[in-house]
Amino acid sequence: MMVGLALGLLATIVSLNSGHGFNALRAGPWTAWPSVGGGNADPYARAVVARSGEAPLGRDQGLAFIATADSxxxxxDGACEYAVADPLPPARFWTLSLATPTGGLIDNPTGRYGFSSVDILRREGGGLEVVIARNARAGNWLSPGEARKFVLMLRLYDTPLDVEARPDPNNFPAIVKLKCA
Incomplete structure (x- = not known):
């Protein structure tokens, strides 16, 4: 009985620390959990949301994708530099930001934590690129500060993206490692 109790507790802890439950939607390095903000969220997703205190987007509001790895x-890794380049899936509005692995703001010298579809600088032809590096860059630059670990969050608001079909990773931004210190 004790072994069964220990295994059940261990399985619950692993489930609560490995994302937002079941039915993850993956597109390359980007992962979303479309059902988390709805009434049909599984018990593990509800437990993660209750523990973190976050207010997830409802499916009719949009989708929040998280990347913990490059392409x-x-x-x-905060000691490396990355370029995040288009394309972006269709959405009325989007944001791209840096966060701690637990979803908090990263302390950085600029006080800038992300970009949105209205304040990003675009290249000729409408494309975009955001550089993530500790040292300042011209253009769209985000600093991970002194953080060694961070995640990228891409929120798509009012998107027609079909969550029942697997999205094409080629329609999502590539995360390319440029160099490491």
Missing amino acids: TGAPL
């Missing part, structure tokens, strides 16, 4: 699958 090659290597974990994001």
Whole structure:
């Protein structure tokens, strides 16, 4: 009985620390949990949301994607520099920001935590690129500060993205490692 209790407790802890429950939607390095903000969220997703205190987007509001790794699958590292480049899935409005692995703001010298579809600088032709690096860059630059670990959050508001079909990773921004210190 004790072994069963211990295994059940261990399985619950692993489930609560490995995302937002079941039915993850993956597109390359980006992952979303479309059912978290709805009434049909599984018990593990509800427990994660209750524990974190976050207010997830409802499916009719949009989708929040998180990337913990670059496009090659290597974990994001604050000592490295990255370029996040278009394309972006269709959405009326979007935001791209840095956060701690638990979803908090990263303390950085600029006080800038992300960009949105209205304040990003675009290249000729409408494309975009955001550089993530500790040292300042011209253009769209975000600093991870002194954080060694961070995540990228892409929120798509009022998006027609079909969550029942698997989205094409080529329609999501690539996260390319430029160099490491």
